Amino acid sequence: MANDVKIKSTDLKVFYHDFQALYEINMEIKENNVTALIGPSGCGKSTFLRSINRLNELIEGTSTKGQIYIDEIPLYDKDIDPVNLRKNVGMVFQQPSVFPMSIYDNVAYGPRIHGVKDKAILDEIVEKSLKAANLWNEVKDRIKSPATGMSGGQRQRLVMARVLAVEPQVILMDEPASALDPISTAKLEELISELKNSYTIVIVTHNMQQAARVSDYTGFFLNGALVEFNRTDELFVNPRDKRTEDYITGRFG
Amino acid sequence: MKATNRLEKIINLCFWLSASVIAGIFIIIIGYIAVKGFSVVNLDFIFTAPTRAGKEGGISTTIIGTVYLTAVALLFAVPLGVSTAIYLEEYARRKSRFARLVNLTAETLAGIPSIIFGLFGFVFFVIFLNLGWSILSGGMTLAIMILPTITRTAQEAILNVPHEYRENSLALGASKWQTISKITIPSAAPGIITGIILSIGRVVGETAAIILTAGSSLGMPLSLSDPVRTMAVHLYILALEGISLERAFGTAFVIVILIIIINYMAHLSLRRLSHLSS
Numbered sequence: 424m425a426n427d428v429k430i431k432s433t434d435l436k437v438f439y440h441d442f443q444a445l446y447e448i449n450m451e452i453k454e455n456n457v458t459a460l461i462g463p464s465g466c467g468k469s470t471f472l473r474s475i476n477r478l479n480e481l482i483e484g485t486s487t488k489g490q491i492y493i494d495e496i497p498l499y500d501k502d503i504d505p506v507n508l509r510k511n512v513g514m515v516f517q518q519p520s521v522f523p524m525s526i527y528d529n530v531a532y533g534p535r536i537h538g539v540k541d542k543a544i545l546d547e548i549v550e551k552s553l554k555a556a557n558l559w560n561e562v563k564d565r566i567k568s569p570a571t572g573m574s575g576g577q578r579q580r581l582v583m584a585r586v587l588a589v590e591p592q593v594i595l596m597d598e599p600a601s602a603l604d605p606i607s608t609a610k611l612e613e614l615i616s617e618l619k620n621s622y623t624i625v626i627v628t629h630n631m632q633q634a635a636r637v638s639d640y641t642g643f644f645l646n647g648a649l650v651e652f653n654r655t656d657e658l659f660v661n662p663r664d665k666r667t668e669d670y671i672t673g674r675f676g
Numbered sequence: 677m678k679a680t681n682r683l684e685k686i687i688n689l690c691f692w693l694s695a696s697v698i699a700g701i702f703i704i705i706i707g708y709i710a711v712k713g714f715s716v717v718n719l720d721f722i723f724t725a726p727t728r729a730g731k732e733g734g735i736s737t738t739i740i741g742t743v744y745l746t747a748v749a750l751l752f753a754v755p756l757g758v759s760t761a762i763y764l765e766e767y768a769r770r771k772s773r774f775a776r777l778v779n780l781t782a783e784t785l786a787g788i789p790s791i792i793f794g795l796f797g798f799v800f801f802v803i804f805l806n807l808g809w810s811i812l813s814g815g816m817t818l819a820i821m822i823l824p825t826i827t828r829t830a831q832e833a834i835l836n837v838p839h840e841y842r843e844n845s846l847a848l849g850a851s852k853w854q855t856i857s858k859i860t861i862p863s864a865a866p867g868i869i870t871g872i873i874l875s876i877g878r879v880v881g882e883t884a885a886i887i888l889t890a891g892s893s894l895g896m897p898l899s900l901s902d903p904v905r906t907m908a909v910h911l912y913i914l915a916l917e918g919i920s921l922e923r924a925f926g927t928a929f930v931i932v933i934l935i936i937i938i939n940y941m942a943h944l945s946l947r948r949l950s951h952l953s954s
Binding site for chain 1: 770844845846847849850854858862
């Protein structure tokens with residue numbers, strides 16, 4: 424297991440107009456690991472996740488202070504183009520939102536906008552990505568049919584394949600299993616464990632058992648602050664902060 | 677229990693009656709036009725030019741005139757209207773003064789009677805720009821007339837595209853324009869097309885504004901600066917001047933058939949588009 428720092432956040436603060444959503448977040452996320460972000464609703468964990476691919480700035484009135492580095496490149500520098508950044512930092516959302524086009528076109532969407540035109544190369548990328556997302560065997564015979572006809576669990580894996588097709592280094596997941604049934608959730612968690620060999624994964628989850636199952640590191644957020652950040656086994660067995668203990672033992676949340 | 681049951685039946689009947697009145701009106705009008713018009717409509721009527729002010733011959737030049745005017749109007753109005761809708765929904769800040777002004781203008785324009793546009797087109801295009809009674813003057817006047825409809829329906833359609841599509845596209849590293857052109861517009865296409873169809877219906881049915889700006893010449897138009905007569909204008913003149921009521925009904929019949937064909941084609945293209953999204 425690699426132990427290099429992939430993402431580093433220093434004194435990150437995010438505001439929505441006058442409301443401060445994040446307070447001086449300092450965090451080091453390790454390469455080829457799964458890092459889970461937990462905490463009650465509105466604690467800032469999703470805001471933090473969305474600041475890693477600069478998606479927050481799409482919302483009018485958002486401002487960010489401090490810095491996030493990926494491979495020591497400062498993301499909030501003036502010369503960083505967020506469009507290029509998002510090519511390297513993929514994201515999976517809570518609702519598996521497939522585009523109203525075929526399964527093939529969904530997966531090929533990213534490569535196509537990044538300039539891949541050759542059909543043979545696209546075919547190869549689509550197959551590879553669907554295989555990596557454990558979806559190939561289920562859809563290989565109807566790859567040209569509309570993606571909207573798929574089940575929720577398949578859709579979430581299609582969204583994964585669509586992200587993988589862009590070949591990002593980091594994958595952000597914002598409660599990816601909250602709309603899924605238990606079997607689809609199990610499949611998704613299995614997939615996350617497979618993918619961490621090649622990607623750095625940051626996952627926001629409401630489900631503490633899920634965080635404990637899939638992650639190597641866990642950060643606990645509360646009221647916009649990072650209360651505790653540690654190895655997952657440490658944090659769940661031996662929380663250092665009283666508030667972390669209260670949350671993971673279900674006293675609030 | 678019994679009382680509510682009877683009430684339900686009465687309510688059901690009321691709604692059934694309203695629905696049948698609509699169907700009845702439609703059948704009576706179409707039937708009447710078909711019966712009256714059918715005797716004059718044949719291939720000759722469609723493919724030959726009118727002679728003796730429409731007393732004899734067919735309506736070929738007015739069909740061509742209708743097609744040209746509609747095409748010119750759409751050519752101006754669709755790009756302008758859809759671009760405005762994209763600007764308002766995707767680029768403008770929602771509360772900006774300019775966006776509110778454009779919205780208000782579009783709303784107001786939608787409620788203005790077509791004859792006002794005709795009068796404006798007559799003064800501005802025909803006289804001031806010296807374009808004369810022509811396809812160009814008429815087409816641009818009609819474009820202004822349908823612009824609000826096209827803009828509003830396109831705005832509505834773009835607004836209805838799920839926000840998640842845009843987020844997902846941007847998160848994959850697509851630029852804003854790539855997201856709009858590859859995701860938002862295709863997803864909004866069925867709604868945009870609906871607005872275009874409504875507009876075609878208005879252009880095909882328009883008379884007053886067209887007489888003022890495109891004239892009512894029965895000749896075959898050879899360029900954009902030639903005057904034309906549309907089928908609706910022809911029908912109006914045939915009936916008003918007592919030239920031939922029979923031929924007025926024949927023209928009406930062709931208009932109705934054309935509208936039905938356009939609606940059907942639109943329906944097909946909508947089905948093909950929504951096939952992708954359902």
